[in-house]
Amino acid sequence: MERLDFTATDGIKLNGLIYKSKEKTDTVILSVHGMSSNCFKTRDTIISKRANETDIDYFCFNNRGSELVKYIRKIEDGKKKKFLGGTSYEDVLDGYKDILGAIKKLKELGYKNIYLQGHSLGSTKIVYTYNKLKEERSIYLDDIKGIILLSLIDIPMTLKVYLRENYNHYVELAEEKQKDGKEEELMPRNSFIHPISVKTFLRYAKYNKDIDFAQYGRDNKLEKLNNIDIPLFMRWGNDNEMIIQKADELVEMLNKIIKNPNKDINYIDGADHGYSGKEEILAEQIIEFCARGDGL
Numbered sequence: 001m002e003r004l005d006f007t008a009t010d011g012i013k014l015n016g017l018i019y020k021s022k023e024k025t026d027t028v029i030l031s032v033h034g035m036s037s038n039c040f041k042t043r044d045t046i047i048s049k050r051a052n053e054t055d056i057d058y059f060c061f062n063n064r065g066s067e068l069v070k071y072i073r074k075i076e077d078g079k080k081k082k083f084l085g086g087t088s089y090e091d092v093l094d095g096y097k098d099i100l101g102a103i104k105k106l107k108e109l110g111y112k113n114i115y116l117q118g119h120s121l122g123s124t125k126i127v128y129t130y131n132k133l134k135e136e137r138s139i140y141l142d143d144i145k146g147i148i149l150l151s152l153i154d155i156p157m158t159l160k161v162y163l164r165e166n167y168n169h170y171v172e173l174a175e176e177k178q179k180d181g182k183e184e185e186l187m188p189r190n191s192f193i194h195p196i197s198v199k200t201f202l203r204y205a206k207y208n209k210d211i212d213f214a215q216y217g218r219d220n221k222l223e224k225l226n227n228i229d230i231p232l233f234m235r236w237g238n239d240n241e242m243i244i245q246k247a248d249e250l251v252e253m254l255n256k257i258i259k260n261p262n263k264d265i266n267y268i269d270g271a272d273h274g275y276s277g278k279e280e281i282l283a284e285q286i287i288e289f290c291a292r293g294d295g296l
Helices: 042-053 092-108 121-135 155-179 198-205 247-257 279-291
Strands: 002-007 013-019 027-032 057-062 070-076 079-085 113-119 144-150 232-237 263-268
Touching: 002 057, 002 092, 013 042, 013 070, 013 092, 027 042, 027 092, 027 121, 027 279, 042 057, 042 279, 057 092, 092 113, 092 121, 092 198, 113 121, 121 144, 144 279, 155 198, 232 247, 232 279, 247 263, 263 279
Parallel strands: 027 057, 027 113, 113 144, 144 232, 232 263
Antiparallel strands: 002 013, 013 057, 070 079
C-alpha cells in the first residue's frame, strides 16, 4: 500500500492509497467514495485485498467531497489558494475533474485497464464522468474496461421522500439565500441528512439535470445508464438501503430496461447501504465481474 498524490484537472491537490499486487499488473480498480466518506473504508480494504490476490491493483482516493467540511487547495495564477470543500460544500459535477485527474495519473503509472467503481454519490460521479467522456470522445475511453456502481440512488426523489411536505419550503428558502448571495451558508439542520450549504442543496434539489439519471420508476429509458456500453456491474443491499423500491423489484426492473449485454445487476441479501458485514461477498462478486472483462 502506497500513498499516491495527484491533481484534479482544475489543479486541486488530491491524494489516496494504492494497494499493489505482488506481481506487476496493468489492471486497476479506481474507487470513488460517497458523501462524507473517505478512502479508508473497511469495504475498500477488503475489496483491495481480494483484487490483489488476482493481480489487480486498487486505487481509492479522497476526492474534494471527502469528510463534511475541509479546505481544498490549489495553485492559481502562481498563488496558493484554498477553498471550502467537503461534502457540505462540494458541487457533485466537479467529481469529473477529480476522476479524470486520477485516470491520467494511473495512465502515467502504466495502467492500461481501468475499472471505474463508485459507491453511493461516487456512483453518480462515475456515471456522469463516463457519459461526459463519451460526449467529448475522450482518448481515455479505451482504457476504461468496466463500470462498477454500488448503491446508485435516485438523489432528487430520495430528497423529496426524505423531506416530504417540507421539500418546497426548503427549496424556496435556499433560492432566497442564493438571491441574497448567501450560497455558502448552511441550510437548516433538518433539510438534509447532514450539514449542507445552500449551493450544494440546490444542486441536488433544483439544478440537478446532469445528475438526475437514476430515475428508477420515473423513466423507462434510463438513457445515461443505457449509454454505458462496456461491462456494467450494479449492486444494492436490501437492509436499510437508500432506495425507494424493494431491492428485488428494482433489480428486476433494471434488468429489463438496461440493454447492455454485459450487465451484472443484482442485490446482496442482508446488506445495508455500506455493505457492512457483507464486504467479502461484495468483493468476490466484483472480482468475478472484472475477471470476465476484456482487460484480464
